[in-house]
Amino acid sequence: MPNKLYSSTQIRSLEQQAIAELAQGDFVLMQQAASALLGLLKQRWPSRRNLLVYAGNGNNGGDGYLLAAYAKAEGYRVAIKCLGDHRQLPQAALMAKQAAGQALIPMLALDDPFKADVLVDALFGIGLNRPVDGDYAKAIAQINQTTSPVLAVDVPSGLCADSGQVLGSAVQADVTLSFIGHKVGLFTADGPDHCGDLLLEPLAIPQHLLAAQAACATLVQGPELLNKLPRRRKNFHKGQAGHVVILGGDYGMAGAPLLSAEAALRSGAGLVSVLTRKEHLSALLARRPECMVHGVEAQQDLLPFLTKASVIVAGPGLGQRFWGQQLLQQVLAMDKAVLLDADALNLLAQQPQLRPKQLILTPHPGEAARLLQCSSQQIQQNRLQALQSLQQRFQATVLLKGNGSLIAGSSGLQLLNAGNPGMASAGMGDLLSGVIAALWAQGMNAEDATALGSWLHATAADRQAQSLGQRGLLALDLLTEVRQLIHQQMV
Structure with a gap:
């Protein structure tokens, strides 16, 4: 095509x-x-x-x-x-x-x-x-x-x-x-x-x-983007694959940052840290011991971990209470590569003047509407115009999710011709954030990481749906497929 x-x-x-x-x-x-x-x-x-x-x-x-x-x-x-x-x-x-x-x-x-x-x-x-x-x-x-x-x-x-x-x-x-x-x-x-x-x-x-x-606009070309993923020499160590730090998981939402963390690890990040409520530490470590998990309660708790990050993901399960608000303010004040998703986008809508220079936003239409102070219906009536408005307002790489997801970056607009309705299930966005962050941390630029991460995520979902059907598709079902797709490019 x-x-x-x-x-x-x-x-x-x-x-x-x-x-x-x-x-x-x-x-x-x-x-x-x-x-x-x-x-x-x-x-x-x-x-x-x-x-x-x-x-x-x-x-x-x-x-x-x-x-x-x-x-x-x-x-x-x-x-x-x-x-x-x-x-x-x-x-x-x-x-x-x-x-x-x-x-x-x-x-x-x-x-x-x-x-x-x-x-x-x-x-x-x-x-x-x-x-x-x-x-x-x-x-x-x-x-x-x-x-x-x-x-x-x-x-x-x-x-x-x-x-x-x-x-x-x-x-x-x-x-x-x-x-x-x-x-x-x-x-x-x-x-x-x-x-x-x-x-x-x-x-x-x-x-x-x-x-x-x-x-x-152009269609996202996944196989071509895979060739931009830096190859690994035999003399390679985990520090060269980037350190993804994920902030989120207020009470009752510990699974969201865990999904992002596991996706980042499976997508090739060398190190992954999760900053969350201390009550969640044992559960997260039991599920994924390869992660470094830390309990944080205030802004000052974040600094030692954020300074070591290659990429920071803020939003999965973050919530909109005071705990999440104060922690996000510290993230936005850092001179780091930051990906904002979920509740971090809703909090950003309340204080849009705070934003780092290296920024990826991944809103669905409802979150995009809050960022642009309009309705979801207005977003869907002209998704391309909404995407361009988001990019101009926040000076960021933007992924507008939905049927035919759209990406705006420095080289123009791209459209993702992949994905299926089975992806309308909890945790899919958290997983996607981890995939994109891992690619970004491994040396891809923000636009390419967003486009490739979206393609990997949607194509993995299509493969799963083709073999097992759309209904009942879970976020973690995608990770084996994501890993196989990444290895279409020789490591």
Whole structure:
């Protein structure tokens, strides 16, 4: 899969530049799109020959009209349901509609019956920016109520191509054939739930135009990042693998820092210390004797341990009581590499002016909302914008968790195309913090450590889910897989 992701504005720009360079460029691109759609239909559903196309009044509808004409010529039984005002179609779409008319394809009203065994969604393209209503909402409901497979043209109708947000309602496609370049909204928020299998047809866009167009974001490339993990010489000792210090575990939450600590050890950190409530010492040492565990009650208790740290993780089970507040203030005052997660993010939201120079933030949408003083819904409506706002406000590397997790660092935006709903269980974030911290402590930069740690964590979860299923997936189930993935690179 190409690793570049584009905004709708960038795709429109590429399309217009290509049209300017190609004779009859817009119709040529439409012909190529229709041919690719027909080829996909024949390959994916070779025995299904009754095709119903839902066509909107733009170029996306034009793709649908031309596909219908091509399919009719191949012996398909085809009908088209037209939505919107088709009296002022764009020129290429008008030519496509004329081709469908010459093929004598029935043009049906929305409520007209037609027994189809494949439906094609060609209602909206990338330009939708308002909630779907009226007949379009009714058409989407019809499509989603069918038991036949659904092929979406470019973008499932009702889905924002930039944010992945459902605009009122959206088509649930079995397959989406995207054109020119992948749209970032198809990979985050609600996008993956609506696309089904996502495929790409680049059309005849000149390569020099694609090369000149900067990406909106790039997909995290885990195997490439593994090559950036420093290799170990035979004359190597644990001090060269970094010292991760984890602060957390208020009363009743001792498991959270333990998960981070075990993840850091399994991800290659040379030394791991846990600073927690003294009542938790024996339990943590019994579970993981390789950790150094210390009871701390006040700020002055932290200094001897924080000064030795390569990376400090603050937040797992930290709580928001006075104990956690005062300890976090000491961490934020240190000139150290610091990763903040969980309750440390909630406490940071209350005093955002305190932040170290080397900082990684790993919020989920709720924590991001508190940091930006807005609602979780506002975060999810435009995850890319929220990510950029967090990075600018805190001058940090930021991982915004969720479906299609996003990473902002010094080199731009990255999107994680891995993970599954089985990860919605307690302790997953604590485990991730430990993995990222260990990579950072071993010499990777903050952005690469965040991207690689996220990829290892999500890919490990996908492997576990593939073999044992998603339900019942626990955080510690991932560590064997994480370790195996790390060793794809020779130690």
